[in-house]
Amino acid sequence: MKSLFDEATFTEIQNRLNTLEQGSNRQWGKMTTAQMAHHCQLPLNIILEKETIAMKPNWLVNLLFKKSMYSNRPWRKNLPTIPRFKETEERDFKAEKTSLENLLQEFRAQRHRxxxxxxxxxxxxxKEQWGKMQYKHLDHHFRQFDV
Known part of the structure:
Protein backbone atom coordinates (compact mmCIF):
# COMPACT_ATOMS: atom_id res chain seq x y z
CA MET A 1 0.00 0.00 0.00
CA LYS A 2 1.38 3.38 -1.01
CA SER A 3 2.02 6.15 1.51
CA LEU A 4 2.55 9.87 0.97
CA PHE A 5 5.60 9.53 3.20
CA ASP A 6 7.31 7.41 0.52
CA GLU A 7 9.37 9.60 -1.79
CA ALA A 8 8.29 7.91 -5.03
CA THR A 9 4.62 8.00 -4.02
CA PHE A 10 4.83 11.65 -3.05
CA THR A 11 6.41 12.46 -6.41
CA GLU A 12 3.66 10.48 -8.17
CA ILE A 13 0.96 12.52 -6.39
CA GLN A 14 2.72 15.79 -7.18
CA ASN A 15 2.97 14.83 -10.86
CA ARG A 16 -0.68 13.86 -10.98
CA LEU A 17 -1.69 17.12 -9.31
CA ASN A 18 0.41 19.02 -11.85
CA THR A 19 -1.60 17.43 -14.67
CA LEU A 20 -4.92 18.44 -13.09
CA GLU A 21 -6.57 21.24 -15.07
CA GLN A 22 -9.73 23.22 -14.56
CA GLY A 23 -11.29 21.35 -17.47
CA SER A 24 -10.14 17.85 -16.43
CA ASN A 25 -12.81 15.32 -17.32
CA ARG A 26 -14.91 14.25 -14.31
CA GLN A 27 -15.52 10.50 -14.30
CA TRP A 28 -18.13 10.52 -11.50
CA GLY A 29 -19.64 12.72 -8.80
CA LYS A 30 -20.69 16.35 -8.78
CA MET A 31 -17.59 18.29 -7.70
CA THR A 32 -15.64 20.52 -10.05
CA THR A 33 -11.85 20.27 -10.10
CA ALA A 34 -11.64 23.38 -7.91
CA GLN A 35 -14.10 21.92 -5.39
CA MET A 36 -12.18 18.65 -5.36
CA ALA A 37 -8.88 20.45 -4.74
CA HIS A 38 -10.48 22.25 -1.81
CA HIS A 39 -12.08 19.04 -0.52
CA CYS A 40 -8.68 17.29 -0.53
CA GLN A 41 -7.23 20.05 1.64
CA LEU A 42 -9.60 19.39 4.54
CA PRO A 43 -8.08 16.09 5.77
CA LEU A 44 -4.58 17.58 5.43
CA ASN A 45 -5.64 20.59 7.50
CA ILE A 46 -6.92 18.24 10.19
CA ILE A 47 -3.67 16.26 10.27
CA LEU A 48 -1.61 19.44 10.33
CA GLU A 49 -3.80 20.67 13.22
CA LYS A 50 -4.98 23.74 11.31
CA GLU A 51 -8.61 22.68 11.58
CA THR A 52 -10.69 20.51 13.88
CA ILE A 53 -13.96 18.74 13.35
CA ALA A 54 -16.21 17.05 15.85
CA MET A 55 -17.19 13.56 14.82
CA LYS A 56 -18.83 10.75 16.67
CA PRO A 57 -16.87 7.56 16.11
CA ASN A 58 -19.04 4.81 14.66
CA TRP A 59 -17.48 1.41 15.33
CA LEU A 60 -19.11 -0.25 12.29
CA VAL A 61 -18.11 2.47 9.84
CA ASN A 62 -14.72 2.60 11.51
CA LEU A 63 -14.24 -1.14 11.10
CA LEU A 64 -15.35 -1.24 7.46
CA PHE A 65 -13.65 1.98 6.38
CA LYS A 66 -10.35 1.34 8.13
CA LYS A 67 -10.10 -1.98 6.31
CA SER A 68 -10.57 -0.22 2.95
CA MET A 69 -8.00 2.45 3.84
CA TYR A 70 -5.14 -0.01 3.96
CA SER A 71 -5.94 -2.33 1.08
CA ASN A 72 -4.44 -1.94 -2.39
CA ARG A 73 -7.91 -1.85 -3.91
CA PRO A 74 -9.01 1.64 -4.98
CA TRP A 75 -12.07 3.10 -3.32
CA ARG A 76 -15.25 2.69 -5.31
CA LYS A 77 -16.89 5.58 -7.11
CA ASN A 78 -19.50 7.79 -5.41
CA LEU A 79 -18.60 6.97 -1.82
CA PRO A 80 -20.64 8.99 0.69
CA THR A 81 -18.99 12.09 2.10
CA ILE A 82 -19.49 13.43 5.60
CA PRO A 83 -21.45 16.72 5.52
CA ARG A 84 -18.48 18.87 6.60
CA PHE A 85 -16.46 17.68 3.58
CA LYS A 86 -19.19 18.20 0.96
CA GLU A 87 -18.37 20.91 -1.55
CA THR A 88 -21.14 23.07 -2.98
CA GLU A 89 -19.53 26.53 -3.20
CA GLU A 90 -17.80 27.72 -6.33
CA ARG A 91 -14.02 27.80 -5.89
CA ASP A 92 -11.11 29.36 -7.75
CA PHE A 93 -9.22 26.50 -9.40
CA LYS A 94 -5.75 28.06 -9.43
CA ALA A 95 -5.98 29.17 -5.79
CA GLU A 96 -7.27 25.79 -4.60
CA LYS A 97 -4.66 23.85 -6.56
CA THR A 98 -1.88 26.04 -5.15
CA SER A 99 -3.24 25.63 -1.61
CA LEU A 100 -3.34 21.85 -2.05
CA GLU A 101 0.24 21.84 -3.38
CA ASN A 102 1.39 23.85 -0.35
CA LEU A 103 -0.41 21.58 2.12
CA LEU A 104 1.13 18.52 0.50
CA GLN A 105 4.57 20.06 1.00
CA GLU A 106 3.75 20.80 4.65
CA PHE A 107 2.51 17.25 5.15
CA ARG A 108 5.64 15.85 3.52
CA ALA A 109 7.79 17.97 5.85
CA GLN A 110 6.20 16.12 8.78
CA ARG A 111 7.50 12.73 7.59
CA HIS A 112 9.86 12.34 10.56
CA ARG A 113 7.22 13.21 13.13
CA LYS A 127 2.45 7.79 10.86
CA GLU A 128 2.25 5.06 8.20
CA GLN A 129 -1.53 4.91 8.53
CA TRP A 130 -1.78 8.70 8.11
CA GLY A 131 0.43 8.53 5.01
CA LYS A 132 -1.54 5.67 3.48
CA MET A 133 -4.90 7.28 4.20
CA GLN A 134 -3.87 10.53 2.55
CA TYR A 135 -2.54 8.73 -0.50
CA LYS A 136 -5.75 6.72 -0.81
CA HIS A 137 -7.93 9.85 -0.56
CA LEU A 138 -5.92 11.78 -3.13
CA ASP A 139 -5.72 8.80 -5.48
CA HIS A 140 -9.51 8.40 -5.28
CA HIS A 141 -10.14 12.02 -6.29
CA PHE A 142 -7.39 12.16 -8.89
CA ARG A 143 -8.94 9.10 -10.53
CA GLN A 144 -12.26 10.96 -10.33
CA PHE A 145 -10.74 13.52 -12.71
CA ASP A 146 -8.69 11.04 -14.74
CA VAL A 147 -5.28 12.23 -13.53
Whole structure:
Protein backbone atom coordinates (compact mmCIF):
# COMPACT_ATOMS: atom_id res chain seq x y z
CA MET A 1 0.00 0.00 0.00
CA LYS A 2 1.38 3.38 -1.01
CA SER A 3 2.02 6.15 1.51
CA LEU A 4 2.55 9.87 0.97
CA PHE A 5 5.60 9.53 3.20
CA ASP A 6 7.31 7.41 0.52
CA GLU A 7 9.37 9.60 -1.79
CA ALA A 8 8.29 7.91 -5.03
CA THR A 9 4.62 8.00 -4.02
CA PHE A 10 4.83 11.65 -3.05
CA THR A 11 6.41 12.46 -6.41
CA GLU A 12 3.66 10.48 -8.17
CA ILE A 13 0.96 12.52 -6.39
CA GLN A 14 2.72 15.79 -7.18
CA ASN A 15 2.97 14.83 -10.86
CA ARG A 16 -0.68 13.86 -10.98
CA LEU A 17 -1.69 17.12 -9.31
CA ASN A 18 0.41 19.02 -11.85
CA THR A 19 -1.60 17.43 -14.67
CA LEU A 20 -4.92 18.44 -13.09
CA GLU A 21 -6.57 21.24 -15.07
CA GLN A 22 -9.73 23.22 -14.56
CA GLY A 23 -11.29 21.35 -17.47
CA SER A 24 -10.14 17.85 -16.43
CA ASN A 25 -12.81 15.32 -17.32
CA ARG A 26 -14.91 14.25 -14.31
CA GLN A 27 -15.52 10.50 -14.30
CA TRP A 28 -18.13 10.52 -11.50
CA GLY A 29 -19.64 12.72 -8.80
CA LYS A 30 -20.69 16.35 -8.78
CA MET A 31 -17.59 18.29 -7.70
CA THR A 32 -15.64 20.52 -10.05
CA THR A 33 -11.85 20.27 -10.10
CA ALA A 34 -11.64 23.38 -7.91
CA GLN A 35 -14.10 21.92 -5.39
CA MET A 36 -12.18 18.65 -5.36
CA ALA A 37 -8.88 20.45 -4.74
CA HIS A 38 -10.48 22.25 -1.81
CA HIS A 39 -12.08 19.04 -0.52
CA CYS A 40 -8.68 17.29 -0.53
CA GLN A 41 -7.23 20.05 1.64
CA LEU A 42 -9.60 19.39 4.54
CA PRO A 43 -8.08 16.09 5.77
CA LEU A 44 -4.58 17.58 5.43
CA ASN A 45 -5.64 20.59 7.50
CA ILE A 46 -6.92 18.24 10.19
CA ILE A 47 -3.67 16.26 10.27
CA LEU A 48 -1.61 19.44 10.33
CA GLU A 49 -3.80 20.67 13.22
CA LYS A 50 -4.98 23.74 11.31
CA GLU A 51 -8.61 22.68 11.58
CA THR A 52 -10.69 20.51 13.88
CA ILE A 53 -13.96 18.74 13.35
CA ALA A 54 -16.21 17.05 15.85
CA MET A 55 -17.19 13.56 14.82
CA LYS A 56 -18.83 10.75 16.67
CA PRO A 57 -16.87 7.56 16.11
CA ASN A 58 -19.04 4.81 14.66
CA TRP A 59 -17.48 1.41 15.33
CA LEU A 60 -19.11 -0.25 12.29
CA VAL A 61 -18.11 2.47 9.84
CA ASN A 62 -14.72 2.60 11.51
CA LEU A 63 -14.24 -1.14 11.10
CA LEU A 64 -15.35 -1.24 7.46
CA PHE A 65 -13.65 1.98 6.38
CA LYS A 66 -10.35 1.34 8.13
CA LYS A 67 -10.10 -1.98 6.31
CA SER A 68 -10.57 -0.22 2.95
CA MET A 69 -8.00 2.45 3.84
CA TYR A 70 -5.14 -0.01 3.96
CA SER A 71 -5.94 -2.33 1.08
CA ASN A 72 -4.44 -1.94 -2.39
CA ARG A 73 -7.91 -1.85 -3.91
CA PRO A 74 -9.01 1.64 -4.98
CA TRP A 75 -12.07 3.10 -3.32
CA ARG A 76 -15.25 2.69 -5.31
CA LYS A 77 -16.89 5.58 -7.11
CA ASN A 78 -19.50 7.79 -5.41
CA LEU A 79 -18.60 6.97 -1.82
CA PRO A 80 -20.64 8.99 0.69
CA THR A 81 -18.99 12.09 2.10
CA ILE A 82 -19.49 13.43 5.60
CA PRO A 83 -21.45 16.72 5.52
CA ARG A 84 -18.48 18.87 6.60
CA PHE A 85 -16.46 17.68 3.58
CA LYS A 86 -19.19 18.20 0.96
CA GLU A 87 -18.37 20.91 -1.55
CA THR A 88 -21.14 23.07 -2.98
CA GLU A 89 -19.53 26.53 -3.20
CA GLU A 90 -17.80 27.72 -6.33
CA ARG A 91 -14.02 27.80 -5.89
CA ASP A 92 -11.11 29.36 -7.75
CA PHE A 93 -9.22 26.50 -9.40
CA LYS A 94 -5.75 28.06 -9.43
CA ALA A 95 -5.98 29.17 -5.79
CA GLU A 96 -7.27 25.79 -4.60
CA LYS A 97 -4.66 23.85 -6.56
CA THR A 98 -1.88 26.04 -5.15
CA SER A 99 -3.24 25.63 -1.61
CA LEU A 100 -3.34 21.85 -2.05
CA GLU A 101 0.24 21.84 -3.38
CA ASN A 102 1.39 23.85 -0.35
CA LEU A 103 -0.41 21.58 2.12
CA LEU A 104 1.13 18.52 0.50
CA GLN A 105 4.57 20.06 1.00
CA GLU A 106 3.75 20.80 4.65
CA PHE A 107 2.51 17.25 5.15
CA ARG A 108 5.64 15.85 3.52
CA ALA A 109 7.79 17.97 5.85
CA GLN A 110 6.20 16.12 8.78
CA ARG A 111 7.50 12.73 7.59
CA HIS A 112 9.86 12.34 10.56
CA ARG A 113 7.22 13.21 13.13
CA UNK A 114 5.99 10.40 15.37
CA UNK A 115 3.50 12.14 17.67
CA UNK A 116 0.22 12.47 15.80
CA UNK A 117 -3.05 13.57 17.34
CA UNK A 118 -5.85 10.99 17.08
CA UNK A 119 -8.05 11.09 14.00
CA UNK A 120 -11.49 12.53 14.88
CA UNK A 121 -13.29 9.40 13.63
CA UNK A 122 -10.68 6.62 13.63
CA UNK A 123 -8.73 7.41 16.78
CA UNK A 124 -5.03 6.75 17.14
CA UNK A 125 -3.24 6.19 13.83
CA UNK A 126 0.41 5.57 13.16
CA LYS A 127 2.45 7.79 10.86
CA GLU A 128 2.25 5.06 8.20
CA GLN A 129 -1.53 4.91 8.53
CA TRP A 130 -1.78 8.70 8.11
CA GLY A 131 0.43 8.53 5.01
CA LYS A 132 -1.54 5.67 3.48
CA MET A 133 -4.90 7.28 4.20
CA GLN A 134 -3.87 10.53 2.55
CA TYR A 135 -2.54 8.73 -0.50
CA LYS A 136 -5.75 6.72 -0.81
CA HIS A 137 -7.93 9.85 -0.56
CA LEU A 138 -5.92 11.78 -3.13
CA ASP A 139 -5.72 8.80 -5.48
CA HIS A 140 -9.51 8.40 -5.28
CA HIS A 141 -10.14 12.02 -6.29
CA PHE A 142 -7.39 12.16 -8.89
CA ARG A 143 -8.94 9.10 -10.53
CA GLN A 144 -12.26 10.96 -10.33
CA PHE A 145 -10.74 13.52 -12.71
CA ASP A 146 -8.69 11.04 -14.74
CA VAL A 147 -5.28 12.23 -13.53
Missing amino acids: DDWKPHPAFGKLT
